[in-house]
């Protein structure tokens with residue numbers, strides 16, 4: 001063993017001690033915990049026979065999600081990708097338009113753009129937030145677009161910019177105040193992909209509530225889960241009404257008649273998933289508390305290693321620390337660390353492959369250099385970050 005890898009094994013053992021006293025047990029990256037009313041509510045739901053998309057848990061979770069996030073309206077969806085698809089449609093994204101987003105994201109962000117038959121424009125991220133860079137956005141809009149009749153038009157393709165979609169990477173919010181000012185100045189709706197940032201606050205506002213629309217995910221690896229599930233957040237009554245309408249097959253409410261005015265989607269969250277999510281949301285405060293405590297343990301640990309940097313929440317925001325991350329000093333060392341940690345039953349993962357390098361998105365527009373995205377992609381490691389009763 002080289003000195004470096006020796007050093008990494010030492011780090012892996014210290015990481016393990018943060019989570020468990022068992023030297024051999026497998027430590028997942030992020031596992032759900034069901035230690036509240038999950039079984040009780042699921043049983044209630046099954047006993048009621050209302051397991052599908054109509055039922056009291058769906059209505060209840062919509063109310064409770066609005067309360068937790070401080071969003072005026074919260075609409076339950078079948079998953080986060082579907083929520084994003086509808087949010088983009090509601091923002092007014094149309095066929096053949098462009099949607100600005102970051103290349104450093106999970107593929108769902110761009111898939112949803114493609115579902116609208118629109119095309120992504122990839123911009124870089126900031127190193128401090130790992131999320132969409134306001135400077136790159138401003139430069140791109142100033143240099144590459146013009147305003148025609150109140151629309152932002154990309155000069156070289158003559159296409160309208162339909163939306164800007166920052167993604168709050170691993171729970172750290174993009175610089176939302178700068179992004180929302182730029183979007184207002186250029187007449188572009190801001191849609192936040194807040195799939196990873198339930199419980200993250202920008203100032204005193206919950207992520208996903210600053211843009212025209214925001215979306216959440218409750219997939220099994222997220223901070224809390226409904227098995228599969230998502231949410232649309234908005235402060236606009238009309239958009240909220242349309243969100244519910246479009247996610248329920250665009251059916252006109254009526255006692256017995258099946259009348260649909262446009263193409264709708266079967267995107268409503270089933271009651272059985274809502275039952276699970278209702279129980280999970282009750283436990284969110286203690287999950288968040290334990291995730292912060294784990295982040296703090298990591299910070300203390302990595303303070304004593306000069307070649308590894310723990311990614312901290314920026315000033316003026318509170319991260320949910322969904323996935324804690326470190327930056328290594330080279331790709332080679334990143335790979336060496338991933339080898340050693342995974343070999344020792346400690347699940348660590350790199351960031352996603354940059355979206356513009358994937359086959360379905362290889363011909364899309366790059367609106368800036370992607371220097372920081374490459375930097376993060378080649379050096380970042382996500383560390384085990386599950387909520388842990390030890391810390392609540």
Ligand SMILES: *Cc1c(COP(=O)(O)O)cnc(C)c1O
Pocket residue numbers: 079080081082105106108109167193195196216217218219229230
């Ligand atoms: C999880 C996630 C989504 C949504 O995923 P679903 O599995 O469809 O709920 C969207 N965007 C990002 C960045 C995500 O991490």
